[in-house]
Amino acid sequence: MMNNNLILTIFEILVNLVDVLVVVVPVLLAVAFVTIVERKQLAAHQRRVGPNTVGYYGILQPFSDALKLILKETVIPSQSNKILFYLAPVFTLIFSLLGWGIIPFGQGLAISDFSMGILYTLALSSLGVYGVLFAGWSANSKYAFLGSLRSAAAMISYELILSSAILIIILLTGSFNYTTIIESQQAVWFIIPLLPVFIFYFISILAETSRTPFDLQEAESELVAGFFTEHSSIIFVFFFLAEYSSIVLFSCITAILFMGGYNMPELFVNDSFINLQSIILGVKTCIFVFMFVWFRATLPRLRFDQLIEFCWLNLLPVAVAFIILVPCILVAFDIAPY
DSSP states (O other), X not given: OHHHHHHHHHHHHHHHXXXXXXXXXXXXXXXXXXXXXXXXXXXXXXXXXXXXXXXXXXXXXXXXXXXXXXXXXXXXXXTSOHHHHHHHHHHHHHHHHHGGGGOOSSXXXXXXXXXXXXXXXXXXXXXXXXXXXXXXXXTTOHHXXXXXXXXXXXXXXXXXXXXXXXXXXXXXXXXXXXXXXXHTTSSSOTTTTTHHHHHHHHHHHHXXXXXTTSOGGGXXXXXXXXXXXXXXXXXXXXXXXXXXXXXXXXXXXXXXXXXXXXXXXXXXXXXXXXXXXXXXXXXXXXXXXXXXXXXXXXXXXXXXXXXXXXXXXXXXXXXXHHHHHHHHHHHHTTOOOO
């Protein structure tokens, strides 16, 4: 009996491990291809060709870059805090990958579809700040430390706007669960009635992932490379993966919150062998990834004081106004779902 229980436990652990690998491996591959897509798209915006030597049409470029970085020597500053210096990139990558655990890729297709999904996502995005702070502080370099402080200030400021936008969606659906939010959008995607909310939500995720026009922590002209100035070889790869993994993750969450996730208006019935729902979610995610790169190619970088001012003086009053307005409309027209 004891042996049977042990075998069952081991089997369950193996099944869970396979579940996790089935999500994490495609995510890491997607991240690799997002880097080549970004470089190609930036090249197209600037009328260049972009990477086109490694593999067909330059498609294997990210793998050659990864190989180059992995084979490089790891240089550690002599006065740095060695343990934190190594742990910070690992922290950052782990927190950005943990977010994928609750994403529903189709009906019943999530590693864990628990009821507090949105709170879990917000908690993880807050914890990501620690990896950035540790990286800047442990390197014992003024550039890295300044970069990490800027990044932490921006992330904490815009976390508030992000939470406000998500709170409005929670008020509309009456649930913290991603699947429930997707099911609530069968009649109409939330991007249509909540377009202003979507705009300030998207601005906040640009700041949260430190992308142009909010990429202050890696302002090349003044801070060399921001908080990972001193990181090289494999530990730099971790930061790189974490940054692009969080971009793809936030694009996916945006698709779920505002564009109905894996739902499509009744154009076809999902009874084929291929899981069309996951493909729909993937296409919607690609749209937002495209927008991330498009903004990078188009917009100039803000000054640091403008970045913080824009959050506290411009976006926050708008967010608070909508938090008051949306429940008022729900109550006035008696359309609250709870």
